[in-house]
Amino acid sequence: MSAWAERHFKWLMVAPAVALILALSIYPLLFSLWVNFVNYDFQIPGHAFVGLQNFAEVVNDPLWWSSLLVTVGLSLTVVTIEFILGLALALAMVEMFRGRGIVMSILIIPLFISPVIVGQSWALFLQRPFGPADYLLSQLLGRAVTISWVGEVPWVYFAIVIADVWQWTPFMFVILLAGLAAIPPHLYEAAELDGVSHLQTFRYVTLPQLAPIILLAITFRLLDSVKLFDIIFMLTGGGPGTATYTTSFYLYQIGFQQFHLSIATAGSWLFLILLAVVIMVVVRRLLRAEAA
Amino acid sequence: MAASRGGWRSGRRNLGAGAARFLVIGLFVIFVLAPLYWVVITSIKPSSDYLTVPPVWFPAQPTIVHYTAALFSYRGLQGLLNSLIVASASTVLSAAMGTMMAYSLARFNTGGQHLAFWVLSQRFLPPVAIVLPLFLLFRGWGLYDTHFGLIVAYTFMTLPLSVWMMYAYFRQLPKSLEEAALVDGLSRWQAFRMVAVPLAAPGIAATAVFVFIAVWTEFFFALILTSRYAFTLPTVFRAFLGFQGAQYGEACALATTSLVPSIILGILVQRHLVRGLTLGALRG
Numbered sequence: 001m002s003a004w005a006e007r008h009f010k011w012l013m014v015a016p017a018v019a020l021i022l023a024l025s026i027y028p029l030l031f032s033l034w035v036n037f038v039n040y041d042f043q044i045p046g047h048a049f050v051g052l053q054n055f056a057e058v059v060n061d062p063l064w065w066s067s068l069l070v071t072v073g074l075s076l077t078v079v080t081i082e083f084i085l086g087l088a089l090a091l092a093m094v095e096m097f098r099g100r101g102i103v104m105s106i107l108i109i110p111l112f113i114s115p116v117i118v119g120q121s122w123a124l125f126l127q128r129p130f131g132p133a134d135y136l137l138s139q140l141l142g143r144a145v146t147i148s149w150v151g152e153v154p155w156v157y158f159a160i161v162i163a164d165v166w167q168w169t170p171f172m173f174v175i176l177l178a179g180l181a182a183i184p185p186h187l188y189e190a191a192e193l194d195g196v197s198h199l200q201t202f203r204y205v206t207l208p209q210l211a212p213i214i215l216l217a218i219t220f221r222l223l224d225s226v227k228l229f230d231i232i233f234m235l236t237g238g239g240p241g242t243a244t245y246t247t248s249f250y251l252y253q254i255g256f257q258q259f260h261l262s263i264a265t266a267g268s269w270l271f272l273i274l275l276a277v278v279i280m281v282v283v284r285r286l287l288r289a290e291a292a
Numbered sequence: 293m294a295a296s297r298g299g300w301r302s303g304r305r306n307l308g309a310g311a312a313r314f315l316v317i318g319l320f321v322i323f324v325l326a327p328l329y330w331v332v333i334t335s336i337k338p339s340s341d342y343l344t345v346p347p348v349w350f351p352a353q354p355t356i357v358h359y360t361a362a363l364f365s366y367r368g369l370q371g372l373l374n375s376l377i378v379a380s381a382s383t384v385l386s387a388a389m390g391t392m393m394a395y396s397l398a399r400f401n402t403g404g405q406h407l408a409f410w411v412l413s414q415r416f417l418p419p420v421a422i423v424l425p426l427f428l429l430f431r432g433w434g435l436y437d438t439h440f441g442l443i444v445a446y447t448f449m450t451l452p453l454s455v456w457m458m459y460a461y462f463r464q465l466p467k468s469l470e471e472a473a474l475v476d477g478l479s480r481w482q483a484f485r486m487v488a489v490p491l492a493a494p495g496i497a498a499t500a501v502f503v504f505i506a507v508w509t510e511f512f513f514a515l516i517l518t519s520r521y522a523f524t525l526p527t528v529f530r531a532f533l534g535f536q537g538a539q540y541g542e543a544c545a546l547a548t549t550s551l552v553p554s555i556i557l558g559i560l561v562q563r564h565l566v567r568g569l570t571l572g573a574l575r576g
Contacts (some may be wrong), residue, residue, distance in 0.1 A: 002479065009480040013396035014407065017389040018452055024448035025414055028425035035425065089320055092313040104525060106321055107561050109328070111569075112558030114509035115549045116526045121327040124334065130343045132330055160311065169470065171569055178566045178574055216573065223416050230511045234529065248512075249421045261428065268421040281418040284409070 022056050035265045040261035055082030055265035063242055064267060069257060074157070074246065078164040083218060085165065086172025093173070094180045108174060122163040125213040129158065142175035150236050153243050160244060163231050168224075179213030180206070224234045246272055328551075335359070335544035342540050358541030359496035359549070366531050366539075367523075368546050376524040377439055379507040383444035389447065389501040391492070395484055397455070398462035399470075406461065415571065423516045430517055437519045445513050450503045453571055457502070460572030461495035462488070475504020498564040503555045519543075525550050 005012060008132040036054055038047040058064050089107065110118065126133045126149035137145040149159040160230065183206065191201045207214075228247040238253065245253070251271070255264030336340070363369040393411070396402045403410075426445065427436070435441030442480040469491065473483040489496070511526040518527065525546070532543035558565075566574050 007482055008400045010396045010400035013392045014402055017411070017455060018407075020389065020412065020444070020448050021414060021451060024445060025422060026425065027471040028429055031429060032421075032425035035428070039395070040428070040444075050462055085320070088316050090454075092316040103317060103321060104320045105441065105562065106390065108558065108562060108565060108566060109324060109555055111504055111565075112509070112554040113551045114511060114526045116511045116529050117331075117551055118327075120529055120532065120543060120547060121331045124544070125327045125330050129347065130347065132326070132347050135347055151554055152550075166327070169320075174565055174569060175574065212575065216570065222371075227420075229420075233511075233515075234533070237533065246419065248420045251424070254419075255424055256427075261424065264420075265424050268418065268424055271418055275416070275418060276558050 032269070033267045035210065035262050036269055038262060040262035040265070042261065049134040050262075054262045057260075058267040059262045060268060061244060063152065063250060064247075066242065067245040069245045070244060071226055071246045071248075074160060074164075074228060077157075078161055078168065078225055079218060079221045081165050082169045082172045083163065083178065083214070084222060085169045086217075087176050087214075089169070089173040090176035090180050093177055097244060108170050110175075111170050113167070115167060115230035116234050118163055118167045121263045122159060122166070122231075123235050126159055132246075138208070151240055153240065156236055156244055160228075160231060163235060164225070167231075171221060175213060175217040175220075176210065179210045209256070210280060219278075223275070226275065248282060299334060317424050331544045331547050331551075334540050335548045337541060339379050358545040361546040362549070366542055366546065368525070368528055368549065371523055371525040372549065374439065374522055375508060378442050378446060378522070378524060379504050381439075382450065382507050382566045383500050383504040385447040386450040386454045387496055390451055390503075391458045391489070391496055391497065392484075393451075393455050394458030394520040395462055395488060397459050397490050399467065404547045408455075412571065413454075414448075415474055417514050419449075425512060425556065427516050436517065437521050437523075438547065439522045439527040442514065442517055442522055442524070443531045444506045445517055449510070449513060453504055453506065453568070454499050456571035456573075457499045457567055458492065458495060458572075460547050460567060460575075461492055462501075465491055495564075498561045498568070501557050502564075502568040508550075517532060 005259045017209065037049060037051060039050050040047055093104070093107075125131050126147075128134055128148050128151075129146050132147050133149065134147060137147070143220050147155050149155050187209065191205050196204070227248050228246045229252065232238060232244055232246055232249045233252075238249050246265075249266045251267050254260050254267065325370065333350060335339060336356065336357055337351040338353055338355050338506075341348040341351050365547060397408050430436040430441050435444065444525070450520075453463045465488070470487050473487045474480070489500075509526065510524075514524040514527045518524065529543065532539055532546075561568070
């Protein structure tokens, strides 16, 4: 027995984790593959075979397409802003100064807060007319400002972007800071000796050195931002109307508010396939970075 | 010392650049703290201070009534206890399974790169694609709205994190001590348990904290897989959707209760943050 265990040690060590992933991910995904092609609806009994009808329901729903558009638009916007702010912060924080440790601890706080609370906090902060945001803006601009941050297009998009940027800029910042700190100092010394300007040093030394890490940070964030759900759930509820339905929120509404589970499943498979291509490329790249 | 580096960084000698630096940092610190301050301060405001112009920045008479209301009238206490149970149990399971698998991957290259790749790819699956079928299956398996069901789901959800963080950690540790232990007649399991695990303890501890925070703050799985019994703290916030009836104080009291522990834990392991955020791909 123990000789057998010794011989198969490496497989026994991976067995629990692999078994769990098989049971909770692979099996459910296979199961949902079947759900795709049957009726699975809490409002219609039975699981009759329906062919491609679930997929047809999804792609014929204009809301599905608009949710994809909202998802892509919001993702690109937040990731761009988070990257720019994160890079600016990282450049500002890379050198030592007194109190840097405390500032560092403050800057990373949003990473440890539930997105539900982030959504709720911003809902409260932006609340009209008694939240601090409108009041501070009024003071700043010298005239009364009452913006319906979560009730009106386009302000509602600003509200979502602000909340997401608040939570995830620290992610970019922390990773880019690590990247900056890892750039060999001699490159800067050489540039300085050659009398290269600061801007050129940034363009020809910092950016190329940082490129792989920028790519890593952006792809990580993009893959997570397309799942945007929690902030929508708490801050806008998809509204006004359906203006802020992201794909995850749309599928949640179809599956768990209307209980058309097989339609939602078909939609989530389409979503998965769209993402799978990107995931493959990214994970392979990460793996190469790890092997290097 | 980084300050001695040249190039654009010597811009710190330039007064304008120095001011810009501290402006960027200062503005962002305010941006981070503003909503947090508002939440914490609202949690101790008497109800009469909610709806005023200008806003009350600090209440004349702070109160803790919202905390008792949030914990007892909104079932916040049960959510808190459920979160503690579920997060602790899945942390132990995920860290244990992850450490074992990572050790096997790092030392024996088990399954080549494919197995490691397969685990990592789970991290990027959209939760909605997993949760929909899990919801249907859990109802059949009797796991819906149970602590055990949620623990199992979260253990799965955090496995890529534990496996990859520990994978990176073990690859840094020298093999020689384990090899010496094998020569001394220990079994492979004993070498793992008595030599490798103690050496990796700081890494395991950091990994466990990240897993705990991930579970503590998670919303979507809990929203779908639980209902009246095993619900966790983040799902309690549904009660405050739209803020009807102006339960600002209760909502903020609950938010404060939830965010204080995870912020403290996060700051404790900030040294390992880069590793945690990139699943070990970067060392930081």
